[in-house]
Amino acid sequence: MLKNQFSITLLLLGTVLIAACGGEEPLNLAPKKAVLASPFRFQRSLEVKPGLIFDVLTWGRGKDSTSALLILRSDSTHQNFEALNTDLVGKPLDVWDMDLDTDGNPELAVQVLLSTGLNDLYIYEFDSSGTGNAIRFPAFSDKAKAGFKGKDSIYIKEGELRRDFLYQEPASTEKTIKRTLAYRLRNNGFQLSEITEKKK
Numbered sequence: 001m002l003k004n005q006f007s008i009t010l011l012l013l014g015t016v017l018i019a020a021c022g023g024e025e026p027l028n029l030a031p032k033k034a035v036l037a038s039p040f041r042f043q044r045s046l047e048v049k050p051g052l053i054f055d056v057l058t059w060g061r062g063k064d065s066t067s068a069l070l071i072l073r074s075d076s077t078h079q080n081f082e083a084l085n086t087d088l089v090g091k092p093l094d095v096w097d098m099d100l101d102t103d104g105n106p107e108l109a110v111q112v113l114l115s116t117g118l119n120d121l122y123i124y125e126f127d128s129s130g131t132g133n134a135i136r137f138p139a140f141s142d143k144a145k146a147g148f149k150g151k152d153s154i155y156i157k158e159g160e161l162r163r164d165f166l167y168q169e170p171a172s173t174e175k176t177i178k179r180t181l182a183y184r185l186r187n188n189g190f191q192l193s194e195i196t197e198k199k200k
Contacts, residue, residue, distance in 0.1 A: 152165045
């Protein structure tokens with residue numbers, strides 16, 4: 001009798017183990033990308049320092065290239081919560097936290113891709129009270145737009161914003177060259193200069 005019960009128990013245990021191992025699921029499941037509820041299209045959270053968090057969202061309905069930008073500033077240390085809302089043109093790519101003028105107030109830059117293939121930045125500096133002030137990122141000149149040949153890249157190097165792009169003089173047959181522009185932030189305005197490569 002005990003022998004039969006032991007055999008039945010082993011049989012049931014074996015069945016459970018086979019059933020548990022039977023489903024062949026991949027071991028490395030990629031995490032599912034979170035889908036934002038409409039009308040939101042893009043979201044990033046940046047913790048500038050403990051207790052100070054910026055949530056950056058874009059929202060809107062209709063054309064993908066035009067929407068609105070919403071920046072939520074949460075200062076849980078001082079119980080101060082602010083919001084900034086403005087129009088946005090372009091497809092959002094990334095959000096950066098910077099302090100280019102080293103004044104202690106964070107600058108948030110929202111990088112967007114325009115339909116022309118150019119990048120643009122929406123930059124806001126926030127003071128200690130939470131007020132956000134827009135800082136205009138310089139647009140390309142008409143001549144630069146006419147000679148623009150692609151590969152526009154904006155990045156930070158040596159404490160300043162830089163921009164690389166391919167350029168060819170308008171109505172010229174000369175080969176395309178890479179140009180590098182440097183943007184230094186002073187008194188909430190950018191000073192623009194071009195970096196030329198030293199000839200070897």
